[in-house]
Amino acid sequence: MEQTFVGIDVSKDRLDVHVRPSGAAFAVPRDGKGVEELLDRLRTVAPTLIAVEATGGFETIVAAAIGAAQLPLVVVNPAQVRHYAQAVGKRAKTDPIDAEMIARFAEAVKPEPRQVPDAAARLLGELVARRRQIVEMLVAERQREKRADNVRVRKSLARHIKVLERELQDLTDDISGLIRGSPAWRETEDLLVSVPGVADKTSSSLLAEVPELGRLTRRQIASLVGVAPFTRESGRWKGKSMIAGGRAPARAAIYMAALSASHHNPVLRAFYRRLLAAGKPKMVALIAVARKLLVILNAMIRDKKPWQYA
Numbered sequence: 001m002e003q004t005f006v007g008i009d010v011s012k013d014r015l016d017v018h019v020r021p022s023g024a025a026f027a028v029p030r031d032g033k034g035v036e037e038l039l040d041r042l043r044t045v046a047p048t049l050i051a052v053e054a055t056g057g058f059e060t061i062v063a064a065a066i067g068a069a070q071l072p073l074v075v076v077n078p079a080q081v082r083h084y085a086q087a088v089g090k091r092a093k094t095d096p097i098d099a100e101m102i103a104r105f106a107e108a109v110k111p112e113p114r115q116v117p118d119a120a121a122r123l124l125g126e127l128v129a130r131r132r133q134i135v136e137m138l139v140a141e142r143q144r145e146k147r148a149d150n151v152r153v154r155k156s157l158a159r160h161i162k163v164l165e166r167e168l169q170d171l172t173d174d175i176s177g178l179i180r181g182s183p184a185w186r187e188t189e190d191l192l193v194s195v196p197g198v199a200d201k202t203s204s205s206l207l208a209e210v211p212e213l214g215r216l217t218r219r220q221i222a223s224l225v226g227v228a229p230f231t232r233e234s235g236r237w238k239g240k241s242m243i244a245g246g247r248a249p250a251r252a253a254i255y256m257a258a259l260s261a262s263h264h265n266p267v268l269r270a271f272y273r274r275l276l277a278a279g280k281p282k283m284v285a286l287i288a289v290a291r292k293l294l295v296i297l298n299a300m301i302r303d304k305k306p307w308q309y310a
Contacts, residue, residue, distance in 0.1 A: 004048050013030055014028065015029075021107070025096055026041065042071055048072065051102045052075050073114070076102065132205075176204075189203045197264050206254070214302040218298060226247060227251060228246075
């Protein structure tokens with residue numbers, strides 16, 4: 001049976017659609033009526049996979065509608081699609097061409113479909129993202145306060161810092177309440193924080209940013225978060241292994257947990273010290289700890305077993 005792949009380019013006002021391998025193409029408005037028409041037409045082609053390019057949030061409603069219709073969906077990274085287009089020599093860029101490239105990318109790469117987060121999961125993700133923004137603003141304002149010479153400026157900064165601190169606490173309480181109000185999330189959080197070095201903030205970040213935790217292999221989860229090293233070599237030239245890509249917020253969360261675990265978790269502290277004794281740079285050792293910690297957490301969620309020292 002022939003497989004069918006659909007690429008959807010999302011813009012502010014319309015959706016451009018391309019179907020592979022038939023080459024059929026059409027466009028619909030990006031509104032309620034247009035999305036209904038899109039779903040009707042997608043059902044008639046029985047797609048193997050529908051790929052929607054992430055477009056600054058414009059894709060959210062479209063992805064949610066496709067997911068609710070129980071159609072196979074993946075939201076793809078626009079940078080990957082552009083690299084694919086360059087690799088096949090497609091330099092022109094219009095919305096219909098972009099839709100075709102998304103469909104061809106889906107056909108060639110066949111990324112795994114992902115379940116669309118429900119309303120509660122989206123809310124958790126937004127709250128965690130907002131908390132991260134508040135933390136960044138607090139860091140910046142505290143740095144400005146240290147550098148400020150004028151008394152009035154320092155007082156203004158101090159007032160703003162107090163407002164941000166209250167808002168941070170309110171967001172933290174909201175996140176905690178949302179997680180503790182969900183039996184599934186509560187169980188997962190209890191497993192995560194049973195690991196020395198993993199705090200509430202890390203667990204909430206992972207719940208929001210990596211809902212696949214516990215459902216992927218160790219290699220897949222490391223690659224998804226962006227802590228899997230890849231090697232650069234060509235002929236006799238040997239490059240250094242490095243990490244790249246993945247989900248930056250989740251990678252930052254697991255890295256901060258690794259910093260703590262390298263001091264307070266007996267197993268990971270011993271692992272970290274062995275790497276240092278073997279001559280590994282501190283940053284390389286910490287990334288290795290982060291990867292090992294992530295793999296441990298993935299296995300714990302999969303097996304529903306709390307942390308054990310043995």
